[in-house]
Amino acid sequence: MIIKTIFSGFGGQGVMMMGTSLAQSAMSKGCHVTYLPAYGAEMRGGTANCTVAVSDEEIASPVASEPNYLVVMNQPALFTFQNRVTAGGSILINSSIVEASPSRQDITTFYIPCTDMAQELGNSRAANIVMMGAFVRQSDIVPPEIYLKTLETIMGSRKKALADINRRAFAAGYEYVQK
Amino acid sequence: MNKVLMSGNNVIGEAAIRAGCRFYAGYPITPQNELTEYMAEHMRNAEGGIFIQSESEVAAINMIAGASAAGVRVMTSSSGPGISLKQEGISSMAAQELPGIIVNIMRGGPGLGNILPSQGDYFQATRGGGHGDYRTIVFAPGSGQELADLTMDAFDLADKYRTPAMILADGMMGQMMEPVIFKKPKPRQYPEKFMLRGAGGGKSKFIRGLLLDPVDSEAHNWKLARKYEVISENETRFEEHRLDDAKLVIVAYGTAARIAKGAIKRLRSHDMKIGLFRPITLWPFPEMRLRTLSATVKNFLVFEMSTGQMLEDVRLALQGYADIEFHGRPGGAVPTPAELANVIARVYEQKD
Structure with a gap:
């Protein structure tokens, strides 16, 4: 079973970090994994995206022509990638920023106002972690405790305040998609 | 040894340093920049490690030739357009029997082409690339793990046969992150008689590629050809x-x-x-x-x-x-x- 996810948004929203943290935690779980960033002529404020493939066997291509999940952090990302999502797949949308909704009927859409939620928690930059909370719950690729442990390793344990807000942001997103 | 998640470019850099590479020179070009960046950051932590961002690709290849002659494990890296510039130096290293690793993270060509993954440099890599009768050992890794293993093996083979070796991957291999376990490198076996470190009171040594006497030159060419034959017989992998x-x-x-x-x-x-x-x-x-x-x-x-x-x-x-x-x-x-x-x-x- 192979699950591919595209993360996309503005450069600076922590889109690449969402991908690496998923890839890293899936690796800790013992899965095969590839992470492929869009590279080259990218710029701050421009669009950023990356693809993560997680599988229980060897992964042939790290490119996702038909991803199972699409995580949309800004509006252009929705228009660029929504048609690629495989039928029956899911789109998770940062509804604080994205006003449009997908035009497709054969997919499940989740709206998470993750920028607003992060702001309420005191740091709007944790929007990506709120989204990861929702994503981890919906996708069921990695258990939440493994993800949180990996996240702490990546971010470093020195900044206690950061670890704390990340944990709260993650929990907020995780709980939100239950409602 | 734990599994780590690293991009292909970083894997090559880490494997090289672990294998004992202590001199790296390079010039930036997408999609291999992360390798140069990795070497800039980590070479200084390796004992005796030297990193140089050279003024050009031509300078980089000649710098590693010099360091190789002095007996250091050396590496340079680039992508298609930069590898073309390095050909004179690679030919020269082959002629002088200097070991060294050249990494080509291929991009779309010809000319400047684009920065996307491609495999258009096969001829250049396998046919010698530069002028003269020579070949380079060319490895084509197919995963992050192989990037690590083959980079280490490339150093060993380059030393064993005293010839430049190439890692030929593409932009996707360079950019993609995969879990990797680094194996324990073998200790280096490279006799001191091939290193130029000052004769002191002893006999002078020469390493040169200019052989004006056709008798010497022909003999040298056949010597290289015999070496390539031995490599062909013993080192194919699939x-x-x-x-x-x-x-x-x-x-x-x-x-x-x-x-x-x-x-x-x-x-x-x-x-x-x-x-x-x-x-x-x-x-x-x-x-x-x-x-x-x-x-x-x-x-x-x-x-x-x-x-x-x-x-x-x-x-x-x-x-x-x-x-x-x-x-x-x-x-x-x-x-x-x-x-x-x-x-x-x-x-x-x-x-x-």
Whole structure:
């Protein structure tokens, strides 16, 4: 079973970090994994995206022509990638920023106002972690405790305040998609 | 040793430092910048490590030639356009029998082309690339793990045969992150008699590529040729995937081979008997093994992210004993396993 996810948004929203943290935690779980960033002529404020493939066997291509999940952090990302999502797949949308909704009927859409939620928690930059909370719950690729442990390793344990807000942001997103 | 998640470019850098590389010179170019960056950051933590961002690719290759002559394990890296610039230096290193690793993270060409993954530098890598009668050992890794293992092996082989060796990967291999375990490198075996470190009171040593006397020059060329023959006999590597009952065999390397594996998996689920032959060394090309295979398999399909370069080596290897089809996607196009599966299925149905 192979699950591919595209993360996309503005450069600076922590889109690449969402991908690496998923890839890293899936690796800790013992899965095969590839992470492929869009590279080259990218710029701050421009669009950023990356693809993560997680599988229980060897992964042939790290490119996702038909991803199972699409995580949309800004509006252009929705228009660029929504048609690629495989039928029956899911789109998770940062509804604080994205006003449009997908035009497709054969997919499940989740709206998470993750920028607003992060702001309420005191740091709007944790929007990506709120989204990861929702994503981890919906996708069921990695258990939440493994993800949180990996996240702490990546971010470093020195900044206690950061670890704390990340944990709260993650929990907020995780709980939100239950409602 | 723990698994780590690293981009291909960083894997090459880490493997090189672990293998004892202590001199790196390079000049930035996408899609291999992360390798130069990694060396800039980590070489200074390695004992005796030197990192130089040179003023050009030409300077970088000549710097590593100099450091290699002084007896250090050396590496430089670039992508297509930069590798072209390095050819004079690679030829010179081959002539002077200087070990060293050249990494080419291929991008779309010719000319400046683009920065997307491609396999258009096969001829340049396997035919010597620069002027004169020489070859370089060429490794084509197909995963993050192989990038680590083959980088270490490349240093050992370069020393063993005193010749430059190349790691030939593409932008996707360089950018993609995969879990990797670094093996324990072997201790370096490189006699001091080949190093120029000041004669002191002893006898002078020479390392040179300019041999004006045709008698000397011819002898030197034959000496190199004998060495290449030994390498050809002993150092070919390849992977065989699901060949046991295969009626059609795909020949592909690096990223293309990964895509082919994905395609084969799909087609096998439809009962199509398809296998993969993946050369891991592109020079020496695993020619004899492929020829042996033609005794049982009569249909081959070469797939490359180019207009057909390895295709020529496959033709030379099979010598008309089997039919060869070709599918190519040059200039930075990377097909999906599904696309490739359609192409393979069409060929398979014609042959079946």
